[in-house]
Amino acid sequence: MSEQRLIADNGSNGALIEVQGLTKRFIGVTAVDCVDMKVYSGELVSLIGPNGSGKTTLFNCITGFLRSEEGRVVFRGRDITHERPDKIVLQGISRTFQNVRVFPSLSVLDNLLVSLQQHQEEDLWRRTFHAPKIQRLEREAVERALQLLEMIGLTDLREEPAHKLVFGQRKLLEFACALIPDPDLVLLDEPAAGVGTAMVEQMKQHILELNRAGMTFLVVEHNMGVVMDISDRIVVLDHGQKIAEGSPEAIREDPRVLEAYFGK
Amino acid sequence: MTALARARPWLLWVAGGVLVLALPLQYSGGYAINIMINTLMWIVFALSFDLSAGHVGTVSLGHPAFFGIGAYLTALLGPRLGLGYLGNTLLSASLMALLALVAGVAFFRVREVSFAIGTLGAVIIAQLIANNAYDLTGGPLCVKGIARPEFAIPFTDVTLKVIHPLQYYYLLVPLVVFTIVLYKAMTSSRIGRAFIAVREDEVRASAVGIRPLRYKLLAFVVGGGIIGALGSFQAQYVTVVCPSEIALSYTLNLLIIVFVGGAGSLRGVLLGSVIFSVLPRLLEQGGALSIPPAYQQVAYGLILILVVLFMPDGIDGQIRRMTDKWHRSREVEVGEDV
Amino acid sequence: MPLQLEIFLEHLLNGLTLGALYALVTAGLSLIFGVVRLVNFAHGDFFMVGGYALFILLNLPWGAIPYPIIVILVTLIVAVFAMLIERLMLQPVLDKSWRIHAVATLGISIVLQNVALIIFTTDPKQVPTPFTTKIVSLLGLRLSVQRIIILGIAVLVFLALQWFVKRTKLGKAMRAVSQNRDMCQVVGIDVPRIALITFAISGGLAGLAAALIAPLLSVTPTMGLSLTLKGLAAVIMGGLGQLNGSIYAAFILGLVESFFAGYVSFAFKDVVSFGLFILVLFLRPQGLFGRRIGL
Numbered sequence: 031m032s033e034q035r036l037i038a039d040n041g042s043n044g045a046l047i048e049v050q051g052l053t054k055r056f057i058g059v060t061a062v063d064c065v066d067m068k069v070y071s072g073e074l075v076s077l078i079g080p081n082g083s084g085k086t087t088l089f090n091c092i093t094g095f096l097r098s099e100e101g102r103v104v105f106r107g108r109d110i111t112h113e114r115p116d117k118i119v120l121q122g123i124s125r126t127f128q129n130v131r132v133f134p135s136l137s138v139l140d141n142l143l144v145s146l147q148q149h150q151e152e153d154l155w156r157r158t159f160h161a162p163k164i165q166r167l168e169r170e171a172v173e174r175a176l177q178l179l180e181m182i183g184l185t186d187l188r189e190e191p192a193h194k195l196v197f198g199q200r201k202l203l204e205f206a207c208a209l210i211p212d213p214d215l216v217l218l219d220e221p222a223a224g225v226g227t228a229m230v231e232q233m234k235q236h237i238l239e240l241n242r243a244g245m246t247f248l249v250v251e252h253n254m255g256v257v258m259d260i261s262d263r264i265v266v267l268d269h270g271q272k273i274a275e276g277s278p279e280a281i282r283e284d285p286r287v288l289e290a291y292f293g294k
Numbered sequence: 295m296t297a298l299a300r301a302r303p304w305l306l307w308v309a310g311g312v313l314v315l316a317l318p319l320q321y322s323g324g325y326a327i328n329i330m331i332n333t334l335m336w337i338v339f340a341l342s343f344d345l346s347a348g349h350v351g352t353v354s355l356g357h358p359a360f361f362g363i364g365a366y367l368t369a370l371l372g373p374r375l376g377l378g379y380l381g382n383t384l385l386s387a388s389l390m391a392l393l394a395l396v397a398g399v400a401f402f403r404v405r406e407v408s409f410a411i412g413t414l415g416a417v418i419i420a421q422l423i424a425n426n427a428y429d430l431t432g433g434p435l436c437v438k439g440i441a442r443p444e445f446a447i448p449f450t451d452v453t454l455k456v457i458h459p460l461q462y463y464y465l466l467v468p469l470v471v472f473t474i475v476l477y478k479a480m481t482s483s484r485i486g487r488a489f490i491a492v493r494e495d496e497v498r499a500s501a502v503g504i505r506p507l508r509y510k511l512l513a514f515v516v517g518g519g520i521i522g523a524l525g526s527f528q529a530q531y532v533t534v535v536c537p538s539e540i541a542l543s544y545t546l547n548l549l550i551i552v553f554v555g556g557a558g559s560l561r562g563v564l565l566g567s568v569i570f571s572v573l574p575r576l577l578e579q580g581g582a583l584s585i586p587p588a589y590q591q592v593a594y595g596l597i598l599i600l601v602v603l604f605m606p607d608g609i610d611g612q613i614r615r616m617t618d619k620w621h622r623s624r625e626v627e628v629g630e631d632v
Numbered sequence: 633m634p635l636q637l638e639i640f641l642e643h644l645l646n647g648l649t650l651g652a653l654y655a656l657v658t659a660g661l662s663l664i665f666g667v668v669r670l671v672n673f674a675h676g677d678f679f680m681v682g683g684y685a686l687f688i689l690l691n692l693p694w695g696a697i698p699y700p701i702i703v704i705l706v707t708l709i710v711a712v713f714a715m716l717i718e719r720l721m722l723q724p725v726l727d728k729s730w731r732i733h734a735v736a737t738l739g740i741s742i743v744l745q746n747v748a749l750i751i752f753t754t755d756p757k758q759v760p761t762p763f764t765t766k767i768v769s770l771l772g773l774r775l776s777v778q779r780i781i782i783l784g785i786a787v788l789v790f791l792a793l794q795w796f797v798k799r800t801k802l803g804k805a806m807r808a809v810s811q812n813r814d815m816c817q818v819v820g821i822d823v824p825r826i827a828l829i830t831f832a833i834s835g836g837l838a839g840l841a842a843a844l845i846a847p848l849l850s851v852t853p854t855m856g857l858s859l860t861l862k863g864l865a866a867v868i869m870g871g872l873g874q875l876n877g878s879i880y881a882a883f884i885l886g887l888v889e890s891f892f893a894g895y896v897s898f899a900f901k902d903v904v905s906f907g908l909f910i911l912v913l914f915l916r917p918q919g920l921f922g923r924r925i926g927l
């Protein structure tokens with residue numbers, strides 16, 4: 031206990047984010063049950079587990095959308111448990127949603143800009159009246175948005191409202207929105223679900239490239255091919271509990287994991 | 295692109311401004327100018343309402359409270375504090391902005407339908423109190439004899455007393471301009487983008503660092519303050535304030551103007567206000583013919599239903615679709631030329 | 633019986649009658665919200681339509697129909713009326729946002745009120761039944777037979793509603809739709825039909841309320857509005873879309889109003905009921921009786 035606090039307090043042992051004994055109960059079910067986990071800077075960690083094992087709920091607790099009953103979340107040595115979602119994202123944790131969310135009537139470009147603007151410090155008053163500084167920030171934002179659009183291949187659709195995109199494109203857009211503030215940690219909830227093989231491959235390459243460039247990822251994914259390919263480390267949840275953790279090779283062989291998935 | 299086309303938005307605004315300033319000079323009768331004042335008032339009222347309802351998506355059915363209480367403040371406090379027109383207006387505006395802040399913090403805890411109906415409950419309470427607190431408001435007997443605005447002209451001993459509708463008209467114009475400029479500035483900037491984000495998906499908005507409450511409050515407070523100022527103007531214009539100034543029928547009118555014109559669009563709300571205020575009077579042929587209010591209301595109700603069924607984005611949405619189509623067909627023609 | 637007690641019982645009875653009125657109206661609102669997620673601002677006007685239907689049926693030129701048959705007829709008339717409104721005006725917008733619903737139903741409300749105004753004028757119409765003036769003595773308390781009928785039928789209706797929603801196939805389908813509309817579409821429940829039936833039941837409840845309780849009031853074109861507002865307050869107090877919670881809340885409102893009007897101030901009774909509503913909204917936004925999804 032005292033050791034834990036020490037680690038958390040100075041945060042100097044390298045863990046970018048540390049989840050300590052996190053517990054979230056819904057009526058009749060403990061969705062996340064005393065989970066401990068760490069992600070180090072520059073890592074690509076996958077979070078896997080059968081449906082309903084609490085992965086999304088864990089994401090929601092980390093990002094402040096759900097209030098956990100017990101445990102703490104420490105990000106860069108700072109306790110962010112129970113902080114508001116908008117504050118947490120501004121500290122450098124971006125996320126996507128399992129059921130893809132974009133702003134349907136905003137254009138593709140505006141979706142990206144609105145995801146960056148709160149990160150560019152400025153006050154409300156300035157933001158109302160186009161002060162020169164805002165124009166500069168806006169130019170920078172557009173530049174960065176165009177780069178990302180180029181990367182995900184949606185440049186031609188930048189003026190279209192997001193509701194006109196097909197599912198896979200919306201997923202890419204949401205992914206780009208998570209990246210635009212250049213976050214320290216990106217949480218992706220099933221980035222490869224529901225899209226075609228070509229796009230799965232594209233998504234995989236993007237994640238790998240960004241990770242190589244130093245971005246830290248925590249990814250929930252069901253596609254085991256992708257998970258085994260990209261992960262440095264895998265954490266396995268079942269019924270809200272962490273049942274295994276290790277390298278892809280170790281997890282592949284782990285009897286507890288096999289049991290959780292196939293109910294041996 | 296020709297210079298004219300590039301300048302068109304500016305030209306439109308200038309032409310509109312000239313029209314607003316010059317039009318009342320064409321009419322000597324009070325009837326026409328009353329309609330124009332009415333139109334301007336609905337523009338201010340509806341734009342303030344649309345800031346919340348159309349942009350941030352928080353439809354409060356309690357907006358008349360800001361208007362009515364703003365009017366009562368001028369009626370009851372004005373004489374006691376000895377404030378002039380500007381003082382009265384600023385007092386109502388700031389207190390109503392404060393009320394909006396307090397009410398917002400309280401009511402934004404609940405959302406959507408509960409918010410709409412909660413604010414509706416609040417405005418009913420306000421009206422009941424205005425109606426029954428005889429000692430304070432005189433109840434249905436109204437507060438009468440509110441002073442008309444007076445302006446001392448500097449370096450002379452002349453005071454200008456505002457009496458004629460035409461004078462009131464020009465007194466109102468600055469508030470209209472202020473409202474339009476503020477509306478435009480807020481909604482076409484980064485704030486406007488955040489407003490839309492909050493309207494479309496609050497959860498997603500928080501996930502990109504936007505705090506929904508902040509933007510909801512911003513729109514609500516700005517709108518409340520402007521409507522408070524408008525209420526103060528109303529009190530000093532008609533010189534009587536009755537409980538009916540906190541009327542639910544105002545809410546209905548706002549919904550008609552904003553949703554028929556086009557929620558979340560400056561052009562739509564302006565069109566809505568003008569059509570709503572001028573058309574029925576035109577049908578009455580300058581007062582010669584009177585349409586019973588019940589028939590007017592039936593027409594409004596039917597228009598509302600038809601618009602919802604067949605033009606869900608209002609008149610503005612319809613115009614936009616048509617101009618889009620026109621632009622596209624022109625592009626094709628140009629392409630063929632080359 | 634001591635006078636004090638008699639007065640108390642009188643207020644209690646008034647409160648229960650008022651509660652029955654609110655509850656019948658609220659139940660319909662709550663059903664519609666629960667099943668199709670629509671807030672019907674024209675719901676009180678269904679009651680008003682029922683009131684005028686009652687007025688016409690009581691004053692037919694060729695002689696009176698027995699009151700029980702009139703009650704059934706009014707119930708049916710308003711049920712069919714509600715179905716027509718749903719099919720013609722609301723069904724196309726059911727999958728739109730609640731803002732669109734609010735504007736559409738407010739439009740309907742304005743039209744209904746003003747058409748009634750044009751046809752019937754603002755004069756309040758009295759709709760006495762043979763039972764409004766028949767007084768019986770019960771425990772030393774004199775009360776009209778109409779009130780006994782109201783309370784008796786209200787209780788029966790609520791029991792029937794329980795049974796219907798919990799036990800019948802149709803009721804179960806309604807609950808299923810209220811809990812997960814998309815899933816129902818997938819498993820082949822005819823959602824538009826369920827929506828239509830919900831409107832019929834909701835309209836029927838409003839019609840029944842009108843046939844029973846309008847005789848104690850008088851019928852005016854604008855009487856629906858305040859009923860809609862009270863009903864909506866009760867719906868939210870009971871927890872949006874929770875049928876039973878909203879019925880309890882309606883009775884609470886009726887009783888509070890009656891006692892406050894009787895003992896404190898008649899003029900401010902609505903201030904208290906809406907104040908109570910807002911208090912509940914702040915303190916328990918999920919409703920008085922806990923959170924649950926669906927009916």
Ligand SMILES: Nc1ncnc2c1ncn2[C@@H]1O[C@H](COP(=O)(O)OP(=O)(O)O)[C@@H](O)[C@H]1O
Nearest residue numbers: 056057059061080081082083084085086087088
């Ligand atoms: N908002 C909620 N209310 C009640 N139960 C929930 C809620 N969200 C998730 N659950 C339950 O929590 C458990 C974990 O769900 P989830 O985190 O979505 O799993 P996963 O993402 O691993 O598939 C499931 O049993 C689910 O039914």
Ligand SMILES: [Mg+2]
Nearest residue numbers: 085086087128
């Ligand atoms: Mg999940």
